[in-house]
Amino acid sequence: MKTVTEQSYRRRIARVIEAIMVDPSAPHSVESLAAVAHFSPFHFHRLYRAMTGESVAATIRRVRLAQAAYQLAASPASVTEAALEAGYDSSQSFARAFRSLTGLSPTAFQQQQQAIAANLQSVTIEDRPPATLFGLHHEGPAAQTIPHTFRRLAQKLSESGLVWTDLVRVGVGSGDPEQGEGFRYFAGVVLPSDSTATEGLERYDVPGGRYASYRLMGPYALISSTFQTLFGSWLPQSGFEPDDRPVIELYLNHPAKVMEHEIATDLLIPIRGANGT
Secondary structure: OHHHHHHHHHHHHHHHHHHHHOOOOOOOHHHHHHHOOOOOOOHHHHHHHHOOOOOOOHHHHHHHHHHHHHHHHHHOOOHHHHHHOOOOOOHHHHHHHHHHHHOOOOOHHHHHHHHHHHHHHHOOOEEEEOEEEEEEOOOOHHHHHHHHHHHHHHHHHOOOOOOOOOOEEEEEOOOOOOOOOOOOEEEEEEEOOOOHHHHHEEEEEEOOOOEEEEEOOOHHHHHHHHHHHHHHHHHHHHHHHHHOEEEEEEEEEOOOOOOOHHEEEEEEEEEEEEOOO
16 A cells, blocks of 8 residues: 555544544444545445554444543442443443453452552652654544554554564653643654664654653553553652653553463653652
């Protein structure tokens, strides 16, 4: 596929995902979403899967559940309220779907988020040196399309002969992923600067400095809501302020090699002392 054509396709598919995110509980259909992208519905489903790596139904399910997790972390919402907001007919069916995505029941997830705020010792403070990444700037609405950017990066690196599951993967973000507007994200890997695999990739220099670090154990679907808990509950009690640097997601292992509950991701928030030090 020519580059210009591919970019056009990706923008049109991004509009579909944005439409799902704006109203995830709506009765989306292949026909209505194909119309959003200005594709014929006859081949839309196959094209969508080829471009994103998942079915339309899988995207709708993932967006609904990720937004439900965000709601459960942000407020004392009941499981029934979250289920209805996510478009589920019953709290039981919602709970099953939520567990299949996150590995936790909705109630256990809420308790986990509350524990972060209650236990300041679960977050460590560390000084990190600057680092150089190579990868792709994320294109598309908000956090729910980030997996597709990593998928594109994996494909490019595999074409260079590298094994994706052996690489150190890092995400760098700024802005609010749930708002979309102003959100920026870089999907990168650590490579030697003289590696031929850097050809065709963008370079990103990650600033060093002091960071608050929390190790999340579980699927990536929990990253956004856990960051929310760290910013909204942990940080105000910590004696620190957020610094003007991006947050970092350091992926410590790979889902293809470990069980879902063993997936480890360090979430790093740039900080400074409350007096600006």
